[in-house]
Amino acid sequence: MGKSLSSNLGYPRIGEQREWKKALEKFWSGQVDKEVFLSELKKLRFKSLQKQKEKGIDLIPVGDFSLYDQVLDTSVMFGIIPERFSYDEGPVSIDTYFDIARGNKGAVASEMTKWFNTNYHYIVPELQGAKPKITENRPLFYYREAKEELKIEGKPVILGPVTFVKLAKGYEPEQFDAILEQLIPLYAEILQQLEAEGVQWVQMDEPILSTTLHSSDIDRFKKVYEALNSAVPKLNLLLQTYFEGIDDYQDIVNLPVQGIGLDFVHDAGKNLASIHQHGFPEDKVLAAGVIDGQNIWRSDLSEKHDLLQNITNAVPAERLIIQPSASLLHVPVTVKNEQFDPVLQKGLSFADEKLVEVSLLSKGINGGRKAVEKEINESTAAVYALNQSGDRNVLSVQEEIRQLSGYRAEREAPFNKRKKVQEASFGLPFLPTTTIGSLPQTAEVRKARREWRKGEWSDDQYGQYVKDQIKSWIAIQEEIGLDVLVHGEFERNDMVEYFGEKLGGFVTSKNGWVQSYGSRCVKPPIIYGDVAFREPMTLKESVYAQSLTEKPVKGMLTGPITILNWSFVRDDIPQHEVTHQIALALRKEVEALECEGINMIQVDEPALREGLPLKKEKWENYLKHAVYSFKLATASVKNETQIHTHMCYSNFDDIIDAIHALDADVLAIEAARSHGGLIKTFEDKAYDQGLGLGVYDIHSPRVPSVEEIIDILDRALRTLDPELFWINPDCGLKTRNEKEVIESLKSMVAAAHLAREKRLSAETP
Incomplete structure (x- = not known):
């Protein structure tokens, strides 16, 4: 060789302005033919x-x-x-x-x-x-x-x-x-x-x-x-x-x-x-x-x-x-496009x-x-x-972290006692139906957010638009027959970036996109300083949605581990310390929701398993901090308040004990894209808390049939305690179109009604 060489292992394929994503989605929608599509990607590849x-x-x-x-x-x-x-x-x-x-x-x-x-x-x-x-x-x-x-x-x-x-x-x-x-x-x-x-x-x-x-x-x-x-x-x-x-x-x-x-x-x-x-x-x-x-x-x-x-x-x-x-x-591709x-x-x-x-x-x-x-x-x-x-030396945040020494984050009562209190409070039917949280973010929704960000819409104008979307979808969910509703997250650009914009110690980029899967690109927030709670982040939309219906509406938060794992994290202090800072900030948000009557709160942790170290000998320490951080964010609520969490697209077999230790009242998981394979985890190891099964794949552009949902339900109900069982899609519905979502949820609710009728028939002499 003569001298050392410089090398690269791989380069971002998405382009500085997500040209790759845009070309893919134009091709999928039929806006361009194959030749134009391949030509556009070749230009991008050559530029890289x-x-x-x-x-x-x-x-x-x-x-x-x-x-x-x-x-x-x-x-x-x-x-x-x-x-x-x-x-x-x-x-x-x-x-x-x-x-x-x-x-x-x-x-x-x-x-x-x-x-x-x-x-x-x-x-x-x-x-x-x-x-x-x-x-x-x-x-x-x-x-x-x-x-x-x-x-x-x-x-x-x-x-x-x-x-x-x-x-x-x-x-x-x-x-x-x-x-x-x-x-x-x-x-x-x-x-x-x-x-x-x-x-x-x-x-x-x-x-x-x-x-x-x-x-x-x-x-x-x-x-x-x-x-x-x-x-x-x-x-x-x-x-x-x-x-x-x-x-x-x-x-x-x-x-x-x-x-x-x-x-x-x-x-x-x-x-x-x-x-x-x-x-x-x-x-x-x-x-x-x-x-x-x-x-x-x-x-x-x-x-x-x-x-x-x-x-x-x-x-x-x-x-x-x-x-x-x-x-x-x-x-992301380059810093030069940031300010x-x-x-x-x-x-x-x-x-x-x-x-x-x-x-x-x-x-x-x-x-x-x-x-x-x-x-x-x-x-x-x-x-x-x-x-x-x-920003990296906020004394008040650092003092809160020091005071955690010896603190145990635990719910007031064990799950079996909380379950009885919650059943009396919510009065839900057998096999309650719900969604994971987000509802379709149409081109119109995205356009409204862009115009607001550019200053073309006032805060009041944008706020009213979001309220109109919430009101419309609360009515749609009630018409479909869902038992537990969501406000739809129309105000959120991303489940992590949104919180990055609200919390101290974070900053969000303009063009810091990375590929997550397929054409799905995310813009991870940057945790550059000590994380601090500033003011309620989700309260306004959640309280408004609950005022429109007698049915429970879930408050929707992203959990501390997922915020950490889906962000670019400062590297000057241990990651578990950053996670604890995030958890303390989220606890204040959870308590604010509960104080205003939002008694069903979902704290999503889809990335909990993603953060597992590649070496198994390091898992125990990671999971210990992950469980502690989740409970630090959620365990201060009353028994009547039901804590949900959501995870997707992971093999849960080897972390099921840690998932159970989160002590969430309801865990929602994916079961459709793995073709029901995740159910085997619960066949091999009993799970004795609420479990919401993702009965259809939201990432496929198709409406599931009632029959295929029933097939997944039948297998699951042979394995799981029906009294602990919930029915939901396998992930948020943000990326799907309105018609597809409505028809898919109708299939899901119809399958739930058939399962209820089957149970009623079996119980009737």
């Missing part, structure tokens, strides 16, 4: 590649761009198409590709779940009955495109076979090795074609290596990469890990590949200690992830330069690649700025620190100024 080149990146990833999801891309490349979708031979059509991701009128979408410990969600591969084969060589296509049209010698990115199978479903554990045996020759063929094309480096993403693995998994990696390395003797394979340190260091770094990528940001010093303790193979390149690919804070380049100097004591610079710790898919306070603005680094940091560090290692001394000093000063700012 050119920016990386301009920033000085030597190894630019290609093939990381996707029409929807990189895991789905891998499934499709190998012809792993669920049988319910039509497919014969050859490249998979765009229509089939999107049907797998989104569902269609005849088939439900594939399951979606979180990508390791991020807020990105991937489409779960379904391996049952699959006969893998190559439908197209995607990495080769993108490599040729970049080389021929942009003169960029790209680094193809491929999701590795072991991680791919680990992330899939539809097979028994004993079938794992047989599936790998089918995939190895297909991966080898893909790589051989890349080798023949003259590709120098291929990035094999195997993030599963950063989780807790069994010795049999390490044996699988040895077998897989011995086969692949033998198949492509002239191709350099870079085995890329990220998100954590690796446990089996010596086994992994000695795998038969030419490079190993390690995370030196989120490993708590583990990877660095392993290198110094065990050394690093002299025949390999180390790709050192030293710039945080998952958060948005500017690096102190002095510290990062010192870290790299430390690494070069074990691995010389000529065998070093400098890069982010993970794909930049998880951060924050100068101290905060200078303390931020999005994707483009991180590439500059990588390039500067590479120059510093190759040319000496003096070559970039000015830039290093500027970064150190910016980080210091932010840490010393008044």
